[in-house]
Amino acid sequence: xxxxLIIGYGVVLDDDGRVLLLRRRAHESLWPDAWWLPGEVTPxxxxxxxxxxxxxxxxxxxxxxxxxxxxxxxxxxxxxxxxVHNAYVVTVAAALDGAPTDEANPFDAMEWWDVPAAIAExxxxxxxxxxxVIQQLESGWDFATDSTLDDxxxxxxxxxxxxxxxxxxxxxxxxxxAILSELTGQERFADVIETRMGPxxxxxxxxxxxxxxxxxLLSRRDRSLAAMAAAGALMQIDGFAFNAAIGExxxxxxxxxxxxxxxxxxxxxxxxxxxxxxxxxxxxxxAGSPCExxxxxxxxxxxxxxxxEKVSQALTGRHMSAQTIAxxxxxxxxxxxxxxxxxxxxxxxxxxxxxxxxxxxATLAMHVAIGRERELxxxxxxxxxxxxxxxxxxxxxxxxxxxCGLPRASDAARILQRLRG
Numbered sequence: 001x002x003x004x005l006i007i008g009y010g011v012v013l014d015d016d017g018r019v020l021l022l023r024r025r026a027h028e029s030l031w032p033d034a035w036w037l038p039g040e041v042t043p044x045x046x047x048x049x050x051x052x053x054x055x056x057x058x059x060x061x062x063x064x065x066x067x068x069x070x071x072x073x074x075x076x077x078x079x080x081x082x083x084v085h086n087a088y089v090v091t092v093a094a095a096l097d098g099a100p101t102d103e104a105n106p107f108d109a110m111e112w113w114d115v116p117a118a119i120a121e122x123x124x125x126x127x128x129x130x131x132x133v134i135q136q137l138e139s140g141w142d143f144a145t146d147s148t149l150d151d152x153x154x155x156x157x158x159x160x161x162x163x164x165x166x167x168x169x170x171x172x173x174x175x176x177x178a179i180l181s182e183l184t185g186q187e188r189f190a191d192v193i194e195t196r197m198g199p200x201x202x203x204x205x206x207x208x209x210x211x212x213x214x215x216x217l218l219s220r221r222d223r224s225l226a227a228m229a230a231a232g233a234l235m236q237i238d239g240f241a242f243n244a245a246i247g248e249x250x251x252x253x254x255x256x257x258x259x260x261x262x263x264x265x266x267x268x269x270x271x272x273x274x275x276x277x278x279x280x281x282x283x284x285x286x287a288g289s290p291c292e293x294x295x296x297x298x299x300x301x302x303x304x305x306x307x308x309e310k311v312s313q314a315l316t317g318r319h320m321s322a323q324t325i326a327x328x329x330x331x332x333x334x335x336x337x338x339x340x341x342x343x344x345x346x347x348x349x350x351x352x353x354x355x356x357x358x359x360x361x362a363t364l365a366m367h368v369a370i371g372r373e374r375e376l377x378x379x380x381x382x383x384x385x386x387x388x389x390x391x392x393x394x395x396x397x398x399x400x401x402x403x404c405g406l407p408r409a410s411d412a413a414r415i416l417q418r419l420r421g
Contacts (some may be wrong), residue, residue, distance in 0.1 A: 005030075005076060005083045008051030009039035009126060010066060010090040011133045014282055019118050019130065022059075022107035030076065035121050037087070037106070052088045059105055063094040067149055070132045073377060074125035077332065082404065087129040091142045095315070120320050127318050132335025165215075169206065169312035176210025182245050208402050220250040225260065226396045227357060229365035230403040232264045232276040240276045252282060256365040259354040266344045267366040271353045296347065306345030311345040314356060315382050357387040361396060368400045368412045380419055391421040 012020040021035045038060065053065040056148040066088035074083045115134055117126045136143070177190035190209075193201035213223060223248030230398070231239035234244070244257050257280055265273035284291045299307070303324035313319045320328075329337030349359065360383040367375045380393055388396075393416055401409035 002177060004166055005081055006042040006048055006081060006086065007039055008039035008042055008048055008055070008086045008088065010052045010056060010064070010088050010130060011037060011069065011130060012090045012092070014112055017115065018112040019115055019216040020120055021111055021121070021159035022115050025108055028106050029078070031123055034123060035111075035113075036117075036124050037122065038084075038090075038107075039126075040106070042086075048086055051086075052090065056090065059107065060110075061090050061095065065091040065093055067091075067210045069128060069136060069141075072125050072128045072132070074123075075144045083125060085129055087133055089133060089137075095165075106223040111254045111381075116319065119318050120324065128316070131318050161246055164290040165192065172206050172214075174210075175204040176208075176215045179209050179213055180205065183185075212398050212402060215395060215398060217343075217391045217398065219399070221247065221252060222358075222361060222392065223395065224252060225249045225362055225400050226365040226399045227403070228257065228260050228276075229264070229294070229362040230400040232260065232272055233268045233310075233366040234403055235272045235275065236403065237272075237275045241279045244280050245283070248285045254280075255293070255353050256292065256358070258293045258352065260347055260358075262351070263359055263362055264356070264366065266348050268370060281304070284324040295347055296351070301342060301346075305351075307350035308345035311349045313344075314386065315349075317385055357383070360386045361388055361392075364393065364412075365396055365400050370395060371389050371408050371411070373411045376415050380412070380416055384419070390416065 014020075020038060022038050023035050024031055024033060026033045037053075039056065040051060041391050042048050042061075044314050046054070049066070049068065053064055056062045056064045056066075069087045071087070072085050074085060075081065107393045113121070115130065119130055122130060173190065177188065180189040180193075181187055190201075190205040193204055195201070197204065204283060213220075218226070224243055227243040228240055228247060231237075231243055244252075247257060248254070258277065259274045261277035261280075264276060305326055308322070308325060309322040312325050326338065326341050329341045331337070333340065349356070354362070360379070364376075364379040364383050367379050383393055383396075384390065394413075397412045397416060398408050400412075
């Protein structure tokens with residue numbers, strides 16, 4: 001596995017609120033010819049807090065005070081290495097003479113930028129850092145006391161673990177049997193399952209219905225949404241149909257269930273989405289309440305990219321022009337990048353048949369189910385930004401574990417605990 005990179009950046013603002021950016025030389029291995037916040041990789045032998053003061057003194061000939069602000073995670077484009085980006089708010093204490101101008105300096109230009117333009121120009125991780133710092137400044141954040149790297153990495157300040165629930169088996173069994181009887185309309189349905197399926201049936205009642213469905217982290221509607229998404233992602237079509245029927249009782253409309261299938265086509269492909277949608281449409285028709293989904297509105301590429309721009313801002317929290325988004329996606333992923341922008345964001349994510357918060361919840365459930373570990377951190381951050389609480393996301397991971405197993409779900413659980421800490 002490629003080594004990780006830790007990079008420290010200084011955020012310097014002038015009296016007009018502009019931010020200082022430096023342009024990396026074209027031959028640099030990391031983000032060549034790109035505009036950066038003043039920054040550099042932290043060597044293994046150096047403490048992260050020492051990187052920004054060192055580079056400011058060496059490259060800009062300034063003695064500074066650097067107060068830790070925030071950290072984001074990303075990926076270095078050329079090698080795929082995991083990157084840790086630390087931002088510091090910089091106060092200049094003294095200006096020195098003789099900043100190097102030769103190629104020993106990895107930067108060949110320095111300019112003051114308006115903040116929105118800088119956010120649009122910077123690489124994604126740095127844009128997120130700058131956005132967060134500006135939000136902190138506007139909220140009156142005291143960087144000298146409210147943020148330290150010890151807060152980020154110190155174990156002593158980890159959030160306290162909630163008390164473990166203490167319930168008897170009888171309590172779990174009663175709760176599981178009650179919800180199954182309510183959903184199926186059959187009394188003592190748990191006994192039927194246990195008699196037919198033995199220990200598997202016992203744990204189906206006690207663990208899924210008597211424990212996970214009773215944890216209080218998710219509403220029943222959201223739990224059905226997550227269960228449908230996970231089942232569909234794994235092509236468990238019977239499970240999808242069963243949870244769709246439960247979801248209708250829990251407040252999901254047929255249009256919203258259809259929209260889960262549409263999102264499934266983006267995240268997991270058309271075959272599982274087609275199977276899931278065909279099954280629920282057939283079930284509704286047999287029950288005498290057919291659903292006739294409304295076709296999508298056709299858009300030309302200009303409209304799709306304009307809509308993708310709005311979606312991108314909602315998902316990432318930062319504004320970039322439609323052309324920049326499309327160009328970056330094409331450069332990084334080729335034709336797949338274009339499809340991501342035009343179809344996933346410009347068509348599907350811009351639909352209003354499912355709230356964006358719910359769409360993000362369903363997408364997270366799909367990615368957890370199929371083991372898309374590289375997407376999970378951004379999925380969790382996006383869902384949180386769009387309105388899901390950390391507890392609700394914890395509940396999503398719990399219900400998905402019933403479909404994909406504890407080991408696969410543990411990847412998402414570890415990332416969630418780090419983010420919420």
